[in-house]
Each structure stands twice: as C-alpha cells, then as structure tokens.
Amino acid sequence: MKKVVDVSLPIGPVHPCFKEPARIKCETAGERVIATEVELGYVKKGIEKIMVGRPWQETIFLAERVCGICSVVHNTAIVGALEKISGIAVSPRAMHLRIILNELDRMQSHLLANYSYCYTIEHETLAMYLLNLRETVMDAIEIMTGTRIMAAYVVPGGVREDISAETAGKILDAIGHIEAELPRFVQMFATGPLIALRSKGIGVLSVADAKESGVVGPTARASGIARDAREQEPLYAGLGWHMITRSEGDNFARIMLRFDELFQSAAIIKNALAQLPDGPVRLGGRVTAGRTTHTIEAPRGDLTYDIELDENGQVISVAIQTPSIMNVEVGSHAMMKNLASAADVTSTFISTDPCIACAER
C-alpha cells in the first residue's frame, strides 16, 4: 500500500521527546499526522523460551523481569497460575499482603504513567511533583519487601515474609501522605487550561473502536468499557473495589482515570491493612504437573499466563499475554490518526501507558 505523503517522520527508538525503545513512523501532510505505524522489536529477549525447563524459584524471577515497572503483578500472576495448577492453598493473611503490594505497585505505575504524560506534554512542574510522590510509594514498597523493584515477594503458598505492625504503620503513613498531597496535583491537572489544550479531545478512542480492538486496562475503561480482571477476585469487592469508567476516551480521560484509580488503590490498601487477619504467611505446597490459564489485572490491563508444568514443577511451555501489546496497536490504529500536530503523537502514545518491554518480552 503506497500513500502519497509530504514527509514520513520517524520518531524513536532514541529520540529527545520519546523515551520508549520503539519507532513510530508518522505519515504527515504538513503538520497534520495522517496515520502512524508502531515498529516494535527493539527489546525482544525471548523470556518465554528461556523459562522452559526451570522450576518456580527461577521462573518467578524471569517473570518479574518481563517488566520492571509492574514486576509485582507478573510475579503474582505466575504464582497464581502455579497455585491453580497444583491446588495450593494460600492463607488469608498472605492474600491480603499480596493485594496490598499489588495495589502499591499499581499506584507507583499509575503515578509513573501520569508523570510520563506530563513530561511529554512538557508540563515539567507537575511531572516532578508526581515523580516525587512516587518515591513515597517506592519507600512503602521497600519497607514492605526490602527492595524497590523486583521484590520477588510472592511465592507459591503465600508471600515471602510477614510485615510487622510497625511496617504496616509506615505504609499507612505513606498512603496518608499521598492522599493528602495528590488532590492538589489532580486539581492542577484537571483545571490547567494549557493541559486541557494539549489533552482534551486529542487521541480519542471511540467506544466502537475500543470494543472492536480488544483494548484493555485504563485505556479501555477511559473509553467506557467496564473491563477489569479484579472483578473475578472476590476479596477485592470486600475491600471496597468498584469499577471506574469514563466515557470521553481522550488523553485527558485516560490520565484522570488513573488519578481516580490511585485514590481507589489507596482506599483498598487502607481497608486491607485494617482487616489484615492473623496467621501464617507461608503454607508451602508442592508444584505439580498440569496446565492452566490465569488472568489478573495489571496496572495496564489484563495479564494472562498460559503455563504448562511437568511433574517436577518445571515449565514445559509458557505463553504470556501482556496488556501493552493491545494498547500499543490500538494506539497506532485508532488514536494516533488525523492528529493536528506531530507533537500529539508522542503524548497520545504515552497516554496509553505503553510498556515496550512488556509487549516484546
């Protein structure tokens, strides 16, 4: 298919205003961007292949390294799949701790996504406020697990270590700090006229397009699709989780939806800490043969592990479906079309919170 265009503008993989290792090819007519194409493959490592033949204590580390930003959720997903295959029971306390850590992870990921967006539209003040707030969440994760990223906290049959009452207090303090600070930044974002110029009505993903393309996560929910894998987890409903959707489907809606989810995550963590039952955190349990598919909600959308094990608990085959691949593709096919300016390409791309490392593995 040959199109007549003024300039074919490549952005990436190393570009001053684009931080992801991917290339966006834009077909432009003057300043207007007619169509875009995303070229992936720069960080393909073949993780699914090297997972084969390895027991859980090695695969959880490889699964974490699928994505450094949402490492906890990959860890939880693969361990959830192993537990489903082997019928391993998890104690209630460990389940609550997993939810607390997953929501902390979601908070830091959403803060980072909103930081990236504000940085891409060159609102650096707000971006730095959000990035500094993210450090508070990272501190809470570090107190809980002992490291900032790649915590390896979830193990089959429970979690790696228990938290003390003092640690729980510190996590509550961090959440309190975020809940006190964040409304100011949300208000700055929601009422800033320059931000509205760069965000409202740009990169619109209509409900029809969203339904057709199979988009997931906050990007889908900002286009009015009520889709969240946390629905399937009964514990979340008891902790005050409810579906948040918006109908506009533009860049502004996606960022505001993430802000709303941040408050919800903070509330879930507070409820989980308040209801934290007593008991052991590691029940053990042998990983056995079988095959299953397990889906949980990552910060970017549905994350699915399809995994097959042998009788020694070693992986025979594994397939990972990460949310970013759907969001990246729909970004180029539906959102980054007929944009008024080439500057909107990167901001629209970043507003879907793409994780190229996730998408390629």
Add this chain to the structure above:
Amino acid sequence: MTLLQTLKNAVRKRSIHVCYVNTGSCNGCDIEILACLSPRYDIEQYGIYVHNNPREADVILITGAMSAQWIDKLPDLWDKVPEPKAVVTIGNCPISGCAFNRPGALIDPPVSKYIPVTAAVPGCPPRPTEIISAILGVADILFENYETKTEEKP
C-alpha cells in the same frame, strides 16, 4: 596545566549531558534512572542533564543486554556522539546479561563487545542512590584533561 585547562576541567565536571539507550532492558533500570530526576535525588543539581539526544550527549547510559536489533544500531549511535564521550552501563544486563543470559535467549551481552565502556553500575536494578554515586564518582575524572589525553593517543 594551564589556567584554561583548569577552567575546562571545572566546567566539564559540572555539565554532563546524558542520553540513555535501552538496548533490551526490562524497564527496571530505566525507571531507576528516571527516579534520579525526581526532586528527592535531583540529579540536575550536580550538573547532570538528561536530554536523550545522542548528538548533544557527553555520556551514554546503557541499560539492557544487547538485543539483536541493537547490534548494528548501537555502534552507529556511538559514532554520532560528539567527543568527548563516555559510556556508563546501568544494571547487570550490560555486564553479564543478568537473568536472560541463558541458552536460547535472543541477546548478546556484554555491551563492551560493541562499544568501549568506561564504568558499570551493578545491581538488578541499582538504586537511584547507587546510580548517582557512580556517576558522580566518574564525573570528576571522566573528561579531565581531555585534550592532553587525546594527544597521547597514537
């Protein structure tokens, strides 16, 4: 040493422009570099600026374990960086390939096979404090007496 050289050394030490290149990392090291920008660590107060533009960079920060796509592109990119220049690798991946260095993986570590590496920060991922300490540690000597150094070269 001339006064001019002293002045050049002092200025170069306090003005380091950084470009980071993700050659197949998991984003873990990248976000730790981003965290260095945050007001808590504030890497800009040391005169280190992240521009992500190879043509105006002094230091290339490399994360990742050399995926196949980068094997031809990274030396090209390195040629485009103006002198004086240096490479600092962040994390385990550029050193050893980290968890991915197993039979069948589509990577080819270490990065030093392709471009000359000045310093490496181990860790998976290193903390922002470790990254800043490492960069500050090499900042003093990285471009010191650069002119005389190049004269010594054959």
Add this chain to the structure above:
Amino acid sequence: MSVASYLKEFCRPGWIKKFFAAKTAPLRAPAHFRDFPELTGNECTHCLECRMICPAPGAIDVVQRADGKWEPQIIRGHCFRCGYCVEICPEEVLASGDILAKRHEQNLAFTQEYAVLVNPKLCMGCGNCCTACPVNREIDPDMGAGGTSVSTDVLMRIEKGKNTVLHNDLCKGCKVCEDTCPNGAMHVARRVEAIQTEGP
C-alpha cells in the same frame, strides 16, 4: 486564572520552605534494603544450598580458601540481590538487609529435594559431570578423567558409556553437572517449598 493558580502554588509555605532549604536525600541505602550479601563470619560447610537456590546464572560460587575453609563468593554484575541464599543458608554465613532478622522472627524456611535426570539420548558418556560433581569429588577423589570409578558410593558414574545415577539422595542441587555438560543432557530437578515452621 492560570497565572493566579501558579502564583498561589509558589506562595505556599511548603513550597517556599523547600525552595530555600533544598536538600537531597543522603546517598545511602536504608538498613532494611537487601544489598549484596555479605559474609557474617560463620563457617561455611560447603552444603551448596545457596548455589542450588540462586536464580541468577553465575552469581554465586563456593570457593576453598588457602587455609582449606569454604567461603561463598557473590559475583557482582550477576547477582540480583534477591536474598534467597541468605534465607536458605543453614549456617547463616551470609547476611543482607533484615532478612536474617525476619527469618528468625517468623521462622521462615525452605524444604528441598532433588532428582538428577539424565537424558540417555543426549548423553555421550564424556564424564564431565561425574568429575565436576562436588559430591563425587569428596567421596572418590581418585575418580578417573572419564568419570569412571570403582566406588559404588558415588552419586553418579559412567557405566557402559552412559552416565548412571547411583545415589540420587546425595545430590545437593548445585547444578554443576548441568553447567559442565556439553550436550545439555544433564538436568537437576529441584523441588523447593517455601514454608513457615512452627517454632524454633
């Protein structure tokens, strides 16, 4: 309106205080951060459990010092700092962050069992695995270069041109045979369970 909101933002006492008293966090890690494992001074018994559980390729090695004592070595650039070696070591030779304190407080432990699996289609009987195996070396130091041995107490030896596992229960799960096998015929299945014991 926007100018006013920005002015209001910059007139906040918190902002002014931070602007005039700017200071960055100290460049050191907090005490609870799990850094690279360090030696505590306890004597290593060469049980190789750290090598067994280590998820990073080539991150830990147990070496013999000049005075004959064993000592684990962490190789930077390979180590993830996951702390599993600290958590599993029965002699508490290594320490990192507050892992040891939490292990005592919460009775954290691992159970493990191993199975040495040989793929007879790939095994060519070179004996590299048998001579490299640290268990074999202790039981029969005179083992032949081809992996043959007169002793039947060894973990594995070459019989009729193929590797034969004699005593699976002796395996320490160190994966040395896997690393030295040129054909990928050796595999050590390691079943590990993370448990919490009732009490000390």
